[in-house]
Amino acid sequence: MTEDSTTEDLLKRIYDEAHKGRQQPQHDNGMLIGDKLRFLLAERRYLVVISGLSCKTMLNRVRASLPDDNNGSRVVLILDIESEEVAWHANTMNNQGINGVHQLSRLDEKRSGQLFYSRAFRKEQSGRKEDMSKYNKIVYDITGGYRLAIVVLAGLLRFKEKPGQWEAVLQQLRLGPGMEEEQDGVGNKIIQAILSKEKSIEWQTRPAVRANMSTKRTIERVFWASFEDLPNDLKSCFLYLAAYPKNVIMHANITVFMWIAEGFIKPQKGKIMEEIGHNYIKELVLRCLVQVEEMNAAGIITKISVHKSLHGFLHSEAHEAGFIEVHDIHDAFVPPSVRRLSYQSLDGRFTIFTNKFHKLHSFICYVEYRSIYSTGLCKKYCHDLKFLRWSMFLRLISVRGLRLDRLPDEIGDMVHLRYLRVECRNLKKLPSSIRI
Template identity: 45%
Template structure:
């Protein structure tokens, strides 16, 4: 009997397993079918095709974006007033109100959920109101910052913008002193102070006590999330005569959602065509309904197109809930879909996730958040695999951290995330990496904060509403572990491959654990904690305590080490044993010396010691063939005894990969010698910044010869007693785009050939000089707006 029971039990289990396998196969077939429509082979941003749609109202012929200049058009008009016109009108009335009571200081609060468009609205406001204010300050209070930090930073920013120079740049210790300085500095100014990140009423009260109310229409604008309701109403009680300064960001309606969506998903000319067609349809509808009848000709293609247009707009609004962040993510993803059926499949999938059957009890707000999360994950899964790793890397940094584009690309290269395809032959890894970065910006997964000259990306940031998703993903797949609080001894598994330390508590971290498989160690600690610790040590008369990173010596497979904010005085001599290390960034002001063993890092690509006191490095370091980027503050170049152009045969064969050399100075050597830079070292340079150059003492003519061999140089910053005339006249520097020159220029040698300047410098977009009054008039006319002054 037991035998038959076992047999029937196994049969039942097998039947259940068979049905589960069938369901899995069905699901896999559905995924493959969807992939056929939703994931074509990856198209680079540089060869991106404009999306085509079945809806005739905005149907356009695909146009290839073949250059970076064209691709950047997609983000050049970020500050256009699309979708936020009503909010702009309301806030402008609050800011420039003309009645009698409006002259008093007012607190205005912009309130909404994360991703509701608060910061975008503030950028639009700043762009339009800046000319009406004497001082415009925008400051975001980081987590862990104190009221004292806020007031100090606001004072320094106000001082830089103020025309009054009678105040000292150094801020005295003590909150009261800083408050008095701010009050005195702004007493005669009409100011707009924009503050984000304030989460306590006491901080806001201290800010108010520090600001003057001179009756000139000054304003304080707060950017607050919905959960900071107490701060919102506390700010409103500070306004006189019952003025209501609260502006609640509500979701966009269907029409405004469609405008924002198509402005982001289409190129500018295509969007204008769609907008014109949309307005034409609206006018025709008004006329038709006004006459109370329909023309027989309207019952056909035009009416069908109109229905499909409205249906698509309704679906976009339904999927996103009118939430600006959701609209941007959806538009960024569909921008890379060139078939209309791909759009339909994506929207159909998101519509099914919008109203899940298993959560009927959810409120609209939570359903909206779930929809935004669904859009994000769909967009993330749509990324090519190499871009996924690159995007996940941003989770290694704290909330609201601005990331330098060059720095993050250098780390991607060291990690091995950048892979060149056959179609990208001839491009450097850095150029491919910046292409990745541009695609993430175009997909609206990254925010562009600053641009470079020549339309490149300067600084980016991950929106705080997306950072949580990233951190959840890296934890789930084991991509990286994050340590948020260094006060406690967090025990991590020894098999960890990447560790990120993000702390706003104390500027110290060390551990006794060993991580033999560690691939990357990234430490980012708030630098403001340094001064607090130093002040506490002076008050208690304790000896300064510094960190050590000797625990990393057990990690022989390290590729990336980035140390920011740690109190380090020295690096361990065992550093040279990490022969796999490719990226080393040490942002520690107390560091003065690098160990000589650094010359053994034969795979090192990037050394970043800009925020240190290191001035010398072992001469053999410069023989590392894999070096690509050396960034320093006052680093002496090597004093090589060989004359220019005379090198060993093996050096000529291998060549140098050095592309970026910043913050260096000539080595102290005999008069008339110029040996630090030879042809082999500089032939691949794209960016070069040097100071302390003496034309006679450092071999001016030989340095000019070295400069003329830098055919790929795009950026040059040179500070010295005399600037070589070849930077203007010689044909060897045709790739130059930007120059910063601080020193005497022999203009008499340049004036005769000034007409040839557009030919010998065809890519030049900016020249920055300390005193442009010394530039001859004929050269000023030739350079035009390219010539600017400043330190």
């Protein structure tokens, strides 16, 4: 699930997955999605796995939409530590006596090595019979057994020559004196709650153990090393993903087009720019810095996301490097000298910028659709982008979710503009200065 998913989205996705290979019932026209799902799963044994659910109300609606036929059906929730309240709420629904919460512990030395090897080698290297156990301890010392740190480290070494470059990187990351204490904590950001629907009255969980700072520090050190190893062009492409909120799924094609408009992708002989951009995405995936969310039948990556535990580091690095300014309604002051500006809102609100951004090259706006169109307030006002009329050096404009009825006329006269994407339901007409 993403942060902007609604209960209807979730139920529809469950319904679509459960409905694969079945004929469409003739009598379900006009039925609510919850009723359709309950009818589809009635008297069937099912296992539903949901990741990222963070709202008790949504959990209640999902629970009400799943039939309880005492046949061993199960629901598995994979939750963040921040969603502990949801786990406790699930406690009121679980079958009495069932231990429904299981904290995913860190891997031991041997299993850390196994996960590392599975990610570090390319296909042509996977058949090697050499003894790799000598790396088990150092991989475990560096990562502390945290899965995300292990796969990011593996993604880094995947692009290094072994053994020389491997040894250099591992030696650099090896824990030094005074670091051992940071690795003594027990904590993990993921909780897995198994919810039994044998009886819908009582669910049982245990309170989650708060993840301590060692998790963040361990992953951050490995992430930093992997990020610094990126070629400059690819580093810019990766930093650009900070323009989107956490947990947002991005379309690969759109991302590549934006990279091209920004000038991050340099021409290569015999290749078109889009091909180079998709190769960049593949490399970020192989380095475990980007996750694949969807692939088409031909095996081409179509949707991607940044792991939520890496998104914070990505956002911090983009800010510290002055690469992009990310703002929301609570942080509306933007320096006039900004070159790249990202405005993010998941509650539908949009700020009014009063500054003139003469040096602005890119404006990316991501506002949640449903929150703005689900209230009557949307009928009383419209947003506007008048502040962009003074930004004549704009190369890219990407706007999603605003209630816009028009764009500034000056946009058509921006000779540097390479990319314009507007996903706004109320926009009916483009300015006459824009010629298609």
